[in-house]
Amino acid sequence: EQDISPKDLKKKYRKLALQHHPDKVKDPEKKREAEDIFMRLSNAYEVLSDTVTRTRYDFLLTQDIYEYDDKRDWSTFDFRN
Secondary structure, eight states: OOOOOOOHHHHHHHHHHHOOGGGOSHHHHHHHHHHHHHHHHHHHHHHSHHHHHHHHEEEEEEEEHHHHHTTOOGGGGGGTT
């Protein structure tokens, strides 16, 4: 949702972070998956909760870069720079 308020964003992040927190998972296989999801959630929240990085992110969504560079691993892209 591009028009989500900061308050609602934080609320959704906390809900998902609690749901996928690695400390709540006992199975080693599922724990690794939970760590990955939790890390991605944390990174996404960091980008989306800051107005400057959120503006950069929203701008990139409007561009066609995803079509031209579909092999790029966007999970490691740093929107802060």
